[in-house]
Amino acid sequence: MIDLQDPIAIRVRGIVNRFGSQTVHDGVDLDVRNGEILGVVGGSGTGKSVLLRSIIGLKQPEAGEVTVFGESMIGKEEDEAQDIRRRWGVLFQGGALFSTLTVAENIQVPLREYYPDLDQTLLDEIAAYKVVMAGLPPEAGPKYPSELSGGMKKRAGLARALALDPMLLFLDEPTAGLDPIGADAFDRLTKSLQQTLGLTVFLITHDLDTLYAICDRVAVLADHQVIACGTIPELLATGHPWIEEYFNGPRGRAATATVDRNRQLGA
Amino acid sequence: MTEMADFTEELTDGGWVIRFSGRLTLARIGNLHKRLDALDGPPVVIDMAGVERVDTVGAWIVHRLEQDHGATVINASEDAKRLITLVTRSDRQVQMRPEPINPVLRVLNEIGEAVTEAGATLVGLLSFFGSILVAIGSTIRHPSRFRVQAVIQRLDLVGIRALGIVGLMSFLIGIVIAQQGAVQLAQFGAESLTVNLIGRITTRELGVLMTAIMVAGRSGSAFAAQLGTMKLTEEIDAMRTIGVSPIEALVLPRLLASVFMMPLLGFFATLISIIGGGLFCWLSLEMPPVIYVRRLQEVIPITDVWVGLVKAPVFGLIIAMTGCYQGMQVKGNAEEVGLKTTAAVVQAIFLVIVLDAFFAVFFTKIGWT
Numbered sequence: 001m002i003d004l005q006d007p008i009a010i011r012v013r014g015i016v017n018r019f020g021s022q023t024v025h026d027g028v029d030l031d032v033r034n035g036e037i038l039g040v041v042g043g044s045g046t047g048k049s050v051l052l053r054s055i056i057g058l059k060q061p062e063a064g065e066v067t068v069f070g071e072s073m074i075g076k077e078e079d080e081a082q083d084i085r086r087r088w089g090v091l092f093q094g095g096a097l098f099s100t101l102t103v104a105e106n107i108q109v110p111l112r113e114y115y116p117d118l119d120q121t122l123l124d125e126i127a128a129y130k131v132v133m134a135g136l137p138p139e140a141g142p143k144y145p146s147e148l149s150g151g152m153k154k155r156a157g158l159a160r161a162l163a164l165d166p167m168l169l170f171l172d173e174p175t176a177g178l179d180p181i182g183a184d185a186f187d188r189l190t191k192s193l194q195q196t197l198g199l200t201v202f203l204i205t206h207d208l209d210t211l212y213a214i215c216d217r218v219a220v221l222a223d224h225q226v227i228a229c230g231t232i233p234e235l236l237a238t239g240h241p242w243i244e245e246y247f248n249g250p251r252g253r254a255a256t257a258t259v260d261r262n263r264q265l266g267a
Numbered sequence: 268m269t270e271m272a273d274f275t276e277e278l279t280d281g282g283w284v285i286r287f288s289g290r291l292t293l294a295r296i297g298n299l300h301k302r303l304d305a306l307d308g309p310p311v312v313i314d315m316a317g318v319e320r321v322d323t324v325g326a327w328i329v330h331r332l333e334q335d336h337g338a339t340v341i342n343a344s345e346d347a348k349r350l351i352t353l354v355t356r357s358d359r360q361v362q363m364r365p366e367p368i369n370p371v372l373r374v375l376n377e378i379g380e381a382v383t384e385a386g387a388t389l390v391g392l393l394s395f396f397g398s399i400l401v402a403i404g405s406t407i408r409h410p411s412r413f414r415v416q417a418v419i420q421r422l423d424l425v426g427i428r429a430l431g432i433v434g435l436m437s438f439l440i441g442i443v444i445a446q447q448g449a450v451q452l453a454q455f456g457a458e459s460l461t462v463n464l465i466g467r468i469t470t471r472e473l474g475v476l477m478t479a480i481m482v483a484g485r486s487g488s489a490f491a492a493q494l495g496t497m498k499l500t501e502e503i504d505a506m507r508t509i510g511v512s513p514i515e516a517l518v519l520p521r522l523l524a525s526v527f528m529m530p531l532l533g534f535f536a537t538l539i540s541i542i543g544g545g546l547f548c549w550l551s552l553e554m555p556p557v558i559y560v561r562r563l564q565e566v567i568p569i570t571d572v573w574v575g576l577v578k579a580p581v582f583g584l585i586i587a588m589t590g591c592y593q594g595m596q597v598k599g600n601a602e603e604v605g606l607k608t609t610a611a612v613v614q615a616i617f618l619v620i621v622l623d624a625f626f627a628v629f630f631t632k633i634g635w636t
Contacts, residue, residue, distance in 0.1 A: 086294075099602060104363045115293065122300045122324075128361035129327055129354050142365040146600065165293050165322040196353045197323070198346070 002084060003070040009034045009168060009200040010055060015064035017050050024050050025061070026224035037194055037201040038229075039211045041246065042221030048204045049093075051221065052170055055202070056090060057081060068168070086114050088168035089161030093176065095153035097145040103131065103156045104141040110163045126163070134159035135189050151182040155189075162193070169194070171203045175210055187213050208247070208255035220246075271295045272325065276307050283308040285332070288317035291325025291347075300328060309336045316342035326350035330358065388614070395592045399522065402514040414520055421524030425486045429532060433481050437469075437536040440477060441543025444468060449552060458552055462562040465544035470571040474537030475529075476623055479582040482529060483615040487590035490521050491611035494594025495604040503595070513595075522587040529583030530576050537575060570635040578626050582619050589615040 010032035017025040024047035032038045042048050053059040055066050057073055066073040071084050097106050107127040111118060118126075131141055134155045145153060154174055161169060174190065175183035191214045194201050205211060211218055212232065219229040220243055228238045235243050246252060270289035277284045283306070289295060313332060318325075321344070330351050333340055340351065368376075406413050448464040494517060497503050503513045541563065548554040554562075593611035597603045630636075 102365065104361075111293075115296075117298070118296075119298075119301060122296075124363050125327060125331070126324060127363065128359075129323070129357040131361050132357035132359050133323075133353065138359050138361040141361045141363050146602070165324060196349050 002087070004087075004167060005034070006070045007034050008032070009069060010202065011065075011067045012051070012055065013065040015051070015054055015066065016062045017047060017054060017059070018062055023224055025054075025064075028064070028221070028224075028226055030219055030226050030229065032200060032202055033217075034200055035198060036216040037191070037203060037214055039215035039218040040202065040204045040221060041206070041211065041218060043242075046221040047224075048221055049172060052090075052172055052202070052204060056088065056170060057085075082114075086110070086164050087166050088170060089164065089166040090170040091154065091157045091161045091172060091174055093172045095145070095157035097148075097153060097156055097160070099145050102142050102144055103136070103148070103159070104128075106145075106156060106160050107131065107163050110160065114164060127159075130159045130162055131156075133193070134162065135185065151178050151186070154178070154186065158189075162197075165197070167198075167200060169199045169201045171201060171205075173204055173206060175205065175207045180209075183207060183209065184213075190214055208252055209258065212255050212258075270319070271297050272299045274299070274303070276310070278308065279312075282311035284312045284314060285310040285338075286314040286317060287329070290320045291318055291328065292320055292322040293324045296324055296328070303328065303332060310338045311336070313338050313340045314342055315340060315344070315347055318344070318347065321347040321350055323350055323354055327354045330354050334358070391596070392588065392592055395595075396588060398514055399518060399588070402512060402519055405512075406515060406519065412515060414516060417516070417520035418523050421520045422528060424489075425482065425521075425524045426528035426532060429482065429485055429528075430535065432485070433478055433532055433536050434539045436477060436481060437474065437539040438543040440473060441465060441469065441540035441545075442547045444473070444540070445544035445547035446551070449547070459554075459562075461544075461548060461552065462554070462559060463566045465541060465548075466563045466567045467571055469537050469540040469544070470567055471574045472623070472627075474540055475533035475575045475579045475582065476619070478533045478536040478579070479529065479586065479619045480616055482525065482532065482583070483586045483590075483612050483619065486521075486525060487586040487615045488608045488612045490587060490590030491594040491608040492604055494518075494591055495597035495607050498595060498597045499601065499604065518587075518591045518595075521591055522584065525583040525587040526580045527583070529586075530579035533575060533579040533582075568635075570630075574626070574630050574635055578623065581622060585618045585622065586615045589618065 008031045010030070012028055012030040015025050015028040017023075028051060030051075040048050040051065050059060054061045054064075055068070055073065057076065060074070064074075068084055069087070073081070073084070097103070098109065101109065104124070104127045107130050108123050111123055111126060128138075128141065132138065136152060136155050136159065140148070140152060140156065145156070148156060158171075158174075171190065175186050178186060187210050190201065190203075193199065194214075203210070203215065217230055218232060218235060219226050220235060220240075221227070222240075222242050227240055228235050228243060232247065236247055247256075272287065272289045272291045272295045274285050274287045277286065285306075291299075310332060313329060315321075315329070321329075326347065329340060329343075329347075332338060333351075334355075343351065445461055445465050449458055449461045452458050452460050452464070494503070497517070503517075506513050506516060545556055545559045548559050549556055590611045593607040593614070597607050
């Protein structure tokens with residue numbers, strides 16, 4: 001039974017993932033609380049995207065348990081998973097827009113798939129306000145993905161991820177490849193949508209600014225496991241060398257300084 | 268079971284009142300949108316007291332009603348108010364579909380584009396040929412820059428590894444020609460002429476032509492895809508900055524390999540077709556192999572072999588050139604690689620067949636009939 005009020009939206013227990021002889025995950029445990037933005041960080045190759053794929057069912061882990069809103073996701077039949085699938089939206093790294101469809105049609109794909117009875121006028125209206133909601137200019141509707149810039153592709157991908165009014169949003173490196181202004185704008189958009197729509201967000205990122213600016217908690221993947229999960233001060237208190245280096249390296253310090261400065265300006 | 272989104276209308280002193288009930292969410296919206304188009308009267312008040320949950324779709328519908336009729340929303344929950352504000356902010360005129368284009372204009376436009384593109388490809392291929400000649404020239408002047416290792420690797424890929432599939436194809440084609448030819452010739456009682464048919468058609472035309480088509484599909488496409496991917500990952504740009512000419516390093520080895528391998532593969536294909544045809548003659552027409560070979564010697568003039576073999580390297584050149592040229596044209600995204608690979612194969616086969624026609628006329632004119 002799907003329980004949307006479950007205080008733990010995603011529960012990951014003991015996930016094991018291997019590619020051939022290479023172990024990516026060895027007993028990953030993670031809780032994503034309802035209504036929070038959880039940032040997932042880790043060095044390259046620590047399996048951040050693999051973890052995402054395991055949760056949304058694109059990859060079956062070798063062992064372990066994943067539940068979303070109290071519903072187990074492992075070994076689900078395709079049609080059983082449908083009910084849970086329409087409660088989440090996924091933004092892939094490159095946007096993953098369908099290249100033969102326009103932006104508006106891309107947004108309508110999930111709507112048509114799950115609610116074939118919706119009439120065209122309503123579909124168009126929904127697509128229209130989602131386009132604006134994702135921060136795209138109104139003339140982006142009839143454009144094809146190849147005509148969009150990297151930032152606009154991400155926004156269009158976000159609009160499609162939000163098409164079904166999901167409870168859960170998965171973002172895979174949403175600000176990678178964006179300029180600082182675009183990245184900042186995307187962060188704000190994520191935060192404001194999360195607040196107004198009451199979303200739970202699972203966010204993979206390398207962007208320290210994003211972590212400081214919008215994440216409620218951060219999970220750190222290293223040594224095939226989640227070595228720590230909590231607010232940034234809590235993570236720093238663990239004293240783990242990788243975490244120290246990550247947040248206290250030159251880039252980490254710069255991001256902290258920016259956040260502090262912004263706080264002072266805001267105060 | 269949760270309730271579907273629904274509404275009731277009521278005429279009060281102040282005007283029409285709409286009372287929504289149930290869940291105003293995407294999953295429960297049903298045909299609410301259509302039913303709201305057929306209201307009894309313009310609503311003045313929208314009462315959301317009976318609403319259990321709202322999402323942006325529900326909020327949108329309320330917002331439209333509010334805006335179209337200037338109605339006021341009452342008893343909305345905090346969530347609903349927030350969402351209605353969000354969709355109100357997002358309500359802008361958004362273009363949904365590309366501008367419709369006059370179909371006549373579109374067809375004309377497409378024809379024009381195809382013509383200019385064909386012209387551009389022809390000019391591009393010629394200039395590409397030019398830069399290949401330049402690269403050959405500079406390689407001759409600096410033989411140390413010649414990449415023996417790369418050429419050997421390509422020879423293996425283009426030639427040796429194609430032997431199996433080219434052989435199988437040729438063998439089957441040999442059998443088909445023999446079988447079809449025998450059936451037709453039998454009507455004139457000239458079954459023995461099947462040997463002439465097989466021998467001459469395979470040595471002059473089919474052996475080399477079918478091999479060219481196979482090589483275009485196998486290696487021409489691979490060249491385009493490899494170079495296209497390297498273009499995308501900026502490998503080719505990196506080469507240029509280091510001072511390595513991509514034509515010398517990438518195109519020449521492929522070109523040499525296919526120019527050198529095409530005659531060998533073509534000859535091999537011809538032989539196997541003849542063996543295939545011979546097998547059919549032996550089994551079906553009861554012509555012993557010894558007789559078959561002797562008859563072949565009588566009916567195939569040596570010029571036929573030259574006709575086939577002269578064409579082969581030219582075809583190899585065309586295939587490698589279109590493949591590499593199209594690969595180098597890739598820019599932008601991964602989709603381009605697919606498009607250019609297709610273009611490479613189509614153009615290679617087309618050019619090979621056009622050239623083959625010229626060769627046929629030419630050889631007939633000089634008396635190699």
